[in-house]
Amino acid sequence: MKNRFFAFNDAGAFEKELVQFSNWCKENGSPTVCFQIHSAILDPEKLKPVWDILEKVFPDVPWFGNSTSGNIVNCEKTGDISVSAIIFEKPTTKFKIHQYDFSQKSIKDIANEIVKEANHNPWVKAVEIYHCIAPFSTTHLCEGLDSLAPHIQIFGGIVCSPDITSPESCVFSSVGGYTKTGLLVVFYGGEEFFVESRKISGWKPIGRNFHVTRSKGNVLYELSSLPAYEVYNKYLNIKNDNNFFYNALEFPMLYEHNGISIVRAAGASNPDGSLTMSSDIDEGSIVRLSYGEPQLIVEKIRAESESAELFAPEVMHIFSCAARKAFWSQHEPTYEITPFKNLATSTGFFSHGEFLREKGHLNQHNITLVIASMREGPIVRNEDKKIEHISEKSTRLPLAARMATFISETSFELEQINSKLRVMNEHLQDVATTDSLTGLENRLAFDALLDTINQEQSKTSNWTMLLMDVNGLKYANDTFGHQAGDALIVAAANAIKGAYGTTGNCFRIGGDEFVVVMRAPLDSLFKLQRQLRRGIEEYNKTALYHLSIAVGESRLCSETGVRKSISDWKMEADLNMYRDKVRYHKSSESNENQNLKDLISCLISVEEAKDSYTAHHSDRVKAYSELIARFLGLSESSISLITNAAHLHDIGKIGIQDNVLTKPGKLTDEEFDIIKQHPVIGAKILMQSNYTHEMVQIVLHHHERYDGRGYPEGLKGEDIPIGARVIAIADSIDAMTSKRVYRDAMSLDYCRNEIEKNLGKMYDPAIGKVVLEHWNEMVDSLLSMRSGRPKVI
Template sequence: MKNRIFAFNDAVSFERELAQFSNWSKENGSPTVFFQIHSEEQNPEKLKPIWNILERVFPNAPWFGGSTSGNIVDCEKASEISISAIIIERPTTKFQIYQYDFSKKSISDIAHEIAEETLRTPWVKAIEIYHCIPPFSTTLLCEGLDALAPDIQIFGGIVCSPDITSPNSCIFSSVGGYSKTGLLVVFYGGKDFHVESRKISGWKPIGRNFHVTRSQGNVLYELSGIPAYEVYNKYLNIQNDKNFIYNALEFPMLYEHNGISIVRSAGASNPDGSLTMSSDIDEGSIVRLSYGEPQLIIEKIKAESENAEHFAPEVLHIFSCAARKAFWSQHDPTFELASFKGIASNTGFFSHGEFLREKGHLNQHNITLVIASMREGPITKREHAKSEIISTKRTTRLPLAARMATFIRETSFELEQINSRLRIMNEHLQDVATTDSLTGLENRLAFDSLLSTISQENTQKNLWTMFLMDVNGLKYANDTFGHQAGDELIKAAANAIKKAYGASGNCFRIGGDEFAVITHAPLDLHFHLYSALQNNIKEYNKKALYHLSIAVGKSRLHNDSGTRKSISDWKMEADLNMYRDKVRYHKPVKNSDNQSLRDLVSCLISIVEAKDPFTADHSERVKAFSELIARSLGLSESSISLITHAAQLHDIGKMGISDYILEKPEKLTDEEFEIIKQHPVIGAKILLQSNYTQELVQIVLHHHERYDGRGYPEGLKGESIPIGARIVAIADSIDAMTSKRIYRDAMSLNYCRNEIEKNLGIMYDPAIGKVTLEHWNEIVDTLMNMRTGRPKVI
């Protein structure tokens, strides 16, 4: 692929040069040629001679082009009309030109036709766009071409005129003629054709983020609630006059879209304070003003030129926004392109806007440099002139400095206003920060603050007393009836506590279901305060849907001998007394109704195991193993009784699981396993209705938790799992592994022992597991005794 450049000065000389090129072409085997025309001239009468000469000398060669704000040849400013002959050297390389008219078809239809054409043209690898300045947003075109295959590259520019504020522009081609309302696309491809496109911006954000609070299509109405134009006027002192576009170009907006940072400039400032942009800006998005950093731009261009050089292009097509000429006003308009000079023959033009496809999305940019590198065949090393080193010395112009000063001043003033509002808000927050929003009591912050004050008192005569309180069964009320029920209990507890203790001390909510009272009340008043609390609870429960019970623990700061406790010991003593009271609450009520319920539960267990012969007597064996392990750990008789009872009930929740799932011989699906994982929760809910202690219910609920926190239903970890549940988990695993199941045979005792040892600290509590392994022979004997008549499997 090669370029041959012609500058059109007059028809005679141009035709003579073109004829010489035609002779060269014939001597070199008549390679495929097409012509690209960049023109600052838009008058079709002045352009016709060029088209006529091209068709006379090269009658079969296609040509296309558009109007520009300046032309580029070999990285330098070129003549007003520049013609490039693109020479295709390989027979497999293909190209095709299409032209569309906005006045005859909608832009959505045009985008759809282009997408359809690519499906009929499987060889296409790249699409080059020449787009007239539209009276509408380019967003519909960009979104319409997103449907193209992801590996098709798209690049190009919006054609314009030397006056970048003018709406006039044109395109022209051998396939569609001259148009002021059109779109040209060129398809490139073939197996030997290679293309790589890139963009360079260099603009850096300044100041605050602005939220797009009102926009419609490409009309931007409001930024952070103020007219969009006012942002330029307030922060940069840019007036809404004929120079607005030129001045605003120095401070374009950075806009994040499709995961790409896009530079957007205002095409017009409207009387209502809105700005007309070249493409849509979505409401809710964030934009920031930006400015050009010369050093950053040059560094980016240098890096991209090195990347382009590795690609070894034969031809470069350059689309540089006309606004960049204004940025480098103290240099030649092609100043920044010096790094690309000599890499490959190149042509291009200064555009009104630029197109580039990235991450599968076509975006339209402003004030951006887009460069497409093309070649035929594999990478070959070629000697070329060394690219120039760009000097970035640039004297800052006074208007820029003045506007930056305005920006900084206005931003500083806004920050002062924000700080003032923050001070007011902080004063308000100090009032509410120590109040619990659900109950209206003081919160943990206020509690800790009072303790800090008390800790600094030196007097030995104070009568400080602390009451720590806990709502009994809140977690299970949440699990059974939902968190709304739990919130109602918390509010009821707060009201009861405040009515009883509020006049005599400070009342706090210090945790989810934890309350505290700190009072100076005399000792002889404490009984009356506690009695008042119990009466308040009793009155509430007469009409309540959810039963309220509160455990209370008391501690005096000074003991009977007058010795002052530390704050931590004071809290600890109250906490221990509260838990003693909670144990009293957990004791089940003995009556005939409760016993009947428990008999029913035992019957349900028998029904569960009767449905599956493979799990017969499973609960009894888990109970026996749990008792053996609990005794080996040296637990008290009451604890052993609690754990063995829970072990017998651990699978009661399977009553709520479908027989189809319980008896399924194949591997369970993920959905079916999720259902199985609900049986501990179902079991806990059943037992709650039978007045079993909370400790027992917790063991049933958590017997499938794992020591590493990866169990269910709550993912408890380590010692946060009740000790009874940790014991039952091992006992349950032993019987499960050594029992025959519908989907597998029984595993050997040696295999079972190895699995437990391997999973210490993972599935099982390592301390409990170690004790279990130390008493393994007793486990084996227990198992054999319960399976009388079955052969011993070692």
């Protein structure tokens, strides 16, 4: 595949050159030829001599051409009219020229015909487009050609005139004549024909993101709710005058479409503040102003020229946007395509817009360079063809470019800050209407919903309100601390949401107060309340703190259809809730708690009676604990608390299976895990009996170790209540000196050594040292307890 170039300066010289070329063709086997004409002259009368001479010398050879803003031959600007002969050397290579007129067919119909033609000719590998400037968008053409087979490449340009602000343009061919409202298409292909197309942009985003808030077709009305023109006026001080097009060309828009970053130039600014673009921009998309970056362009040129070299082209067609000439104003207009010069012969022109198919979609670009590389046959390397790289020195960044980069980066940072602020504001909005502990909506959201319901026009409604209160929360807070209370609140929220979350709005409106508001038929309420009870029962099976919820129900409309006021609706639910709470808190005799405590003591005796080896274990631990507490010099109230806790420390064993509790041998890991539950079970029992928070905590933690390796919570050091640390030593002393079914009692010396060896591990070292210092007194007490004669202290 080759090119032969002719400059049309006068008819005689042109005809002479063509005759010589005709002779060459005959001598070389008459290869397939077509002629391409690029002209910066639009007058058909001045172009007619070119066509006439071509048809005179080559009567059966097709020709086609277009108007330009300047012609390119071998990567250099040439005269007003340039003619190139495209010589196809392989007999399998084919081409076909079609010309269409917008005034006779719609652009959609033209696109359909192009697709039909390509489908009818399976040899087609490339479609080259020459498109006159038109008052309509190129979007329909681009979308219409997307249905072409994926392997077919599409490239080309929008033709223009030397005045790029002018709408004047034309195409012409041997198959369709001359027209200012046309579209010229050349199909290329064949078994030995290969093509590769690429684009170079080099524009960097500058400033903030703008959302396309209003557009229709290729008319852009609003960017971020501003008239589109105001973006250029406000941020770049570009006036809406005769120079708008030229000034705006320096700052085109970057637009993401079909997964490709596309440069869009504003063709005109309209009186209403809208911008007429060369192609459609979709509403909802994001655009940014951009600025040409010389270094970025040079880097892209270098990479693409190296890639083109690997393809080994024989002929290149170049479509370079006329606006790029202004960008390289200090150089020749073809300065940037210098690296492609030695790769192959080339022809092209300065265009109004550029076409390229990428990722299966045809897109129309502005201020972009598109190059199509073609060859026939396999890759043949020519070592003489070396890339001529652009000098680095000549691409030094001007002050304007550096300022643009600075503005771009600072704008990007501001966008990030604004994005974070938006997220924070959304979060604050959520926080304002969301309860932080439970994640349910809060009182503010509840009041807002009531306002909405109050404004309803309908006098009949199936709104239902369920007011709820956690029973015993104050007692849980006082006895177990606020951590326990919070656990109950979260558990209540989960149970309420689990039952009503899909049908109603769930709120936490106070410390232990919850509300559900929902539209629900009367017959569904029982089912939902049953789900709530089941959720509570399921939670209580494994919970440390018992959950109970009082519920008060109220319908907005009475059975007779009378709609209550919002305040009466709330009051009725509140009263019903308190009636339910009263049923939970039945009146009791003043000695009820003492009766429960007596019952617990009885249960301890029953538990110890099951195993003769542990009989009176609680009494002995109580006595040893009291003795140790006195050695420590604790107050009488603390001694009383510790001794009472010591007496109750193993109450939870009543909930352990007998076959595990009295097993005569070493426990398995699973059995030991069961045993380890007895402090938790004991704490639950004591909680239900209104024992103090401090005592429950001692019983819960009497098997913690000083080094943090104990159970149930792995508390460490002084995080363990002091009463639990005292009982831990007392409990160990009695365990070691008691006969068990699986071993004999251990000696007092062994017991002393074990305590000494485990100071800081199992036992509080300070308490342990006091015990060892008073060891003889401990032994006296132990022997007294074993003999049945209590030691008098």
